[in-house]
Amino acid sequence: MNIHPPNPIGAARGRESGQFGSNTNHRKPSMRGAINAKCRECIYDPVGGTGTWRAQVEACTVHDCSLYPLRPVSRCERG
Numbered sequence: 451m452n453i454h455p456p457n458p459i460g461a462a463r464g465r466e467s468g469q470f471g472s473n474t475n476h477r478k479p480s481m482r483g484a485i486n487a488k489c490r491e492c493i494y495d496p497v498g499g500t501g502t503w504r505a506q507v508e509a510c511t512v513h514d515c516s517l518y519p520l521r522p523v524s525r526c527e528r529g
């Protein structure tokens with residue numbers, strides 16, 4: 451039985467919706483986790499895309515996106 455009402459502030463920040471991946475301990479998501487989640491949500495196509503979500507994000511070509519320099523890429527790609 452859940453005796454606590456939902457926290458509207460936490461829900462608005464995505465803390466209770468699972469928006470930031472597997473972070474289910476209700477802690478503030480990390481900046482890295484939030485960026486990864488945004489890029490994944492933006493570009494990942496599990497059906498028609500090629501490769502993992504990380505490979506698809508790494509292959510992003512939207513250079514004028516504000517997250518482009520911060521998107522998750524392998525060390526080889528980053529240089």
Ligand code: SF4
Pocket residue numbers: 488489490492493507510511512515516517518519521
């Ligand atoms: S960097 Fe690419 S994948 Fe990430 S949010 Fe911007 S456009 Fe989407």
